[in-house]
Amino acid sequence: MSTKIPATKDTRSLDVAGILARFGMAMVWLWSGYTKFIDTFGTTQSILAYELFSNRQLVNFLAIALPVTELLLGALLLLGVFLRASSWFGAALMLVFMVGIAQAWARGLTIDCGCFGTGGENPDVTAMTYIKELIRDSIFLAASLYTARRPFTRFALHP
Template sequence: MTRGRVLDGIGTLARLGLAAVWLASGLIKALDPAQTYVAVRAYDVLPREAVGVVAGVLPWFELALGVLLLLGIGTRAVAWLSAGLLLVFVAGVTQAWARGLNIDCGCFGGGGAVAPGQTQYVQEILRDTGFLLLAAWLIVRPRTLFAVENRLAGSLVTSGSGAERN
């Protein structure tokens, strides 16, 4: 097995892992929009009108990221979007912690105010940092196995268009 093939395999695991994260978190939020609203509002950083927009769009954005990663379409671009969103999440959790808010992040359902001592800010930041590492891998090396974009790039090369595979 070649080094490139091993790296492709690692990238595939990163792509599918990050896809699973976005699909799970997006689906949970989409199935309970009222709780998603409560979770977004608990961070106390957005005006009420913006909370509704973010709570309404976020689940579908996460699902779109998950589907694109699952299929392997635009992997590098989707990894950049994922990294950006994860950095926003880390910043949100960090500011909530710094301000002494007692909230559950709502990342995978739930969210909102919790009793003092029930926050898990360190675990949430570490988890999101792990997801950020998956996105970083895909930014640096987006080539993965079983990706639709590989087939598309391959068909461009074989059609004589001069396009190269990534």
């Protein structure tokens, strides 16, 4: 006699959502980290555009640490290692990014966020640009939180 409970339509739907959230965020972090990693100068310019840090050594450190962190997060999610912890960390990092974008908008800066590559000053940026970025990041935040609360552990090395 089997002790396995058969999957219902509801649990299958939750599994599909878990697959999309986990692997979707893995791709987001891997792509974001890769585009920053291959262009450290552009990443430095993006960070400077936020006008938050005056210490150049700190900015240079962040320009290296940020893409490495994002690549590591993506790899952990893809491989299924520490799914809950990496998802919570990813959600926290996404919140930091959202606060950064919101404060840039509130201060009247016209910058590309630099989320997926080179950012910096951009006179074409409007309020709608910031709204779209915040909506996109809210979706990423929701996916991270979903993965943290209900990680899809199939194909995971160490959930």
